[in-house]
Amino acid sequence: MLVAEVQEKEQLITPRKSRAKDFYDLLKVRLTMVVVFSGIFGYLLGTKEASAIELIALTIGSFLITGSANTINQILEKEYDKMMKRTMNRPLPLGIITRKEAAIYAIVLAVVGGAVMFTFLNTFSTLLSLLSLVLYAFVYTPLKRITPLSVLVGAFPGGFPPMIGWVAATGFVGIEGLILFAIQFMWQFPHFWAIAWVADKDYKKAGFKMLPFNGDKDVNTAIQISIYTMFLLPMGFLPTQFGITGYISGIIAALAGAGFLFQTFGLIKEKTDKAALKIMFSSFIYLPIVQIVYLIDKI
Ligand code: HEM
Numbered sequence: 001m002l003v004a005e006v007q008e009k010e011q012l013i014t015p016r017k018s019r020a021k022d023f024y025d026l027l028k029v030r031l032t033m034v035v036v037f038s039g040i041f042g043y044l045l046g047t048k049e050a051s052a053i054e055l056i057a058l059t060i061g062s063f064l065i066t067g068s069a070n071t072i073n074q075i076l077e078k079e080y081d082k083m084m085k086r087t088m089n090r091p092l093p094l095g096i097i098t099r100k101e102a103a104i105y106a107i108v109l110a111v112v113g114g115a116v117m118f119t120f121l122n123t124f125s126t127l128l129s130l131l132s133l134v135l136y137a138f139v140y141t142p143l144k145r146i147t148p149l150s151v152l153v154g155a156f157p158g159g160f161p162p163m164i165g166w167v168a169a170t171g172f173v174g175i176e177g178l179i180l181f182a183i184q185f186m187w188q189f190p191h192f193w194a195i196a197w198v199a200d201k202d203y204k205k206a207g208f209k210m211l212p213f214n215g216d217k218d219v220n221t222a223i224q225i226s227i228y229t230m231f232l233l234p235m236g237f238l239p240t241q242f243g244i245t246g247y248i249s250g251i252i253a254a255l256a257g258a259g260f261l262f263q264t265f266g267l268i269k270e271k272t273d274k275a276a277l278k279i280m281f282s283s284f285i286y287l288p289i290v291q292i293v294y295l296i297d298k299i
């Protein structure tokens, strides 16, 4: 059962509180917190001496900008979210918040978030964050109903946060920033296609085309998930190869990638939702492990 369906059950049991909770829900806080953490990871890896002000600014700025992006995504998908079990209880499909209110909210979040980053960090990281918002909200989101390539497009803003953190710390992207982007970019394919596998019926009902190839829950899709996950093994060693971190983190990242990859073999063999859920949960474990060991083993 997807995370949102568990939340939905809880929501049905507990009566809705004030509308403030609904504005909070528009931010997709758990997803946003992991996005923000990946930005903080990039900053801490890039900085010679972390500044509390810059760390706070990056946390607040990227939280607000990502929250704005998620709010715009829900404004655009209000009618489609109504059709999916996983999303039908969101504030906009339920009519608790109007599109106009959500749009004002999203604009305020983006302006404040951008101002915080521009004031306390640098122009480049601010522009990259706003570019991520535009790509995610206005390119990826509309493409979801047109082509499975939308996932490739969404993986760019989804992969940017650690690179944005690196740019916030150094002012440059460099090969290091690209490596941090590439790992998170690649991670998203197994992460999401596992979710799309489990939620396939829901997605198809709402007209979304999210699974690769012919969009079926078949061995081709399972092999595709495995291939993309396989790339994480050599990519996990890149920070070591380029002198960003030591050997220990490279080995741990490769081992974590092997564990993640092993889960995908289960899906090739069984082709069940249960096997796909194991990949989804492995994705939630892989990213924080790898980003934390890189930080601990930073050169
Ligand atoms: C192409 C890019 C991505 C797509 C299409 C995608 C899609 C999704 C979807 C549909 C869910 C909801 C699962 C549910 O309702 O239970 C989800 C959950 C989640 N995603 Fe992703 N995601 C992407 C990238 C990312 C990135 C970049 C991060 C963080 C670095 C991330 C972190 C999470 C987390 C933490 C959850 C669980 C949220 C919760 O507990 O409510 N995802 N993802």
Ligand SMILES: CC(C)=CCC/C(C)=C/CC/C(C)=C/COP(=O)(O)OP(=O)(O)O
Pocket: 035, 062, 065, 066, 069, 070, 073, 087, 129, 130, 132, 133, 136, 140, 154, 155, 157, 158, 160, 161
């Ligand atoms: C700094 C900044 C703005 C970065 C953007 C980072 C970001 C929002 C990444 C999320 C990536 C993504 C495609 C999530 C799923 O959205 P979805 O619409 O597929 O999820 P849903 O179906 O649950 O609505």
